[in-house]
Amino acid sequence: MIKLNNVTKYYPSNLGKQYILKNLSFSIPQNHNIAILGANGAGKSTLFRLLAGSEYPNKGQITTNLSISWPVALATGIHAKMTGRENTRFIARVNGVANIDAYEKKVKEFAELGVKYDLPVQTYSSGMRAKLAFACCIAIDFDVYLIDEATSVGDPKFKRKAKNALLQKSKSASVIMVSHDLKEIREFCDSAIIMYKGKLEFCNDLEIAIEKYQAL
């Protein structure tokens, strides 16, 4: 279970505080693969950053006993001056991976960077960085994977591989997914959270959730 306890999140702007969530208490249930449905600007990516711990609420707390991934396609945790291999080992240590050599082997194979794995990441293309970040994430056994438009990683061949790896993960772990692609959502998710005007509503049945969301 992931619990939001009286969470407020806003961004300051020239128009004053722009609230994404205001005094919101909500439980995200366990053992579901959940789509976050919301219009552009509803706050889906912000909610993701809060769940991943990469941003904090202005007020309130998010608590959980589950291990949660960073958004799988996000390369922000990758250090440009370090090589792919060094980044891999650093991420392993930060995330408490027990067998770092085995982890490094998995990441190297999955990321398909060849000899560039030992070059600094600042020499990579954006696609190569995304592949490395994705491989580092998928090689760790998290309880929950945050998937933000994940199938946009890499070239078509890598996209298929990334998607299959995530579908495999979704059988043993939970996924929380943000995507505007309903076909993709239907492949991954059984339920949804509708995000609308700062409120969250969990819906056990994905098709009912999609109908409700489309009616908004």
Ligand SMILES: Nc1ncnc2c1ncn2[C@@H]1O[C@H](COP(=O)(O)OP(=O)(O)OP(=O)(O)O)[C@@H](O)[C@H]1O
């Ligand atoms: N770092 C930031 N500083 C200021 N405002 C921000 C910041 N990040 C997001 N916002 C604002 O917060 C609101 C929610 O943005 P967010 O990216 O979470 O929405 P979203 O539902 O993911 O949208 P989309 O579907 O378009 O990706 C938007 O109005 C956006 O302009």
